[in-house]
């Protein structure tokens with residue numbers, strides 16, 4: 001039996017090049033006005049959103065609420 005594989009995003013992955021949720025790739029793949037949600041087991045990141053002006057927002061789970069913050073593409 002193998003232990004269950006945890007899924008990490010590119011912001012917190014302990015395996016440098018290996019991660020399940022590449023935030024930059026997710027952001028670039030998003031159509032403006034759309035959200036992509038994912039589950040990271042390493043941090044509170046839960047979803048990413050791109051608005052019509054190509055601003056990128058990252059949602060972190062705080063308690064039971066999602067908190068959106070604008071992020072720069074170089075940070076993710």
Ligand SMILES: [Zn+2]
Nearest residue numbers: 009012040043
């Ligand atoms: Zn993460």
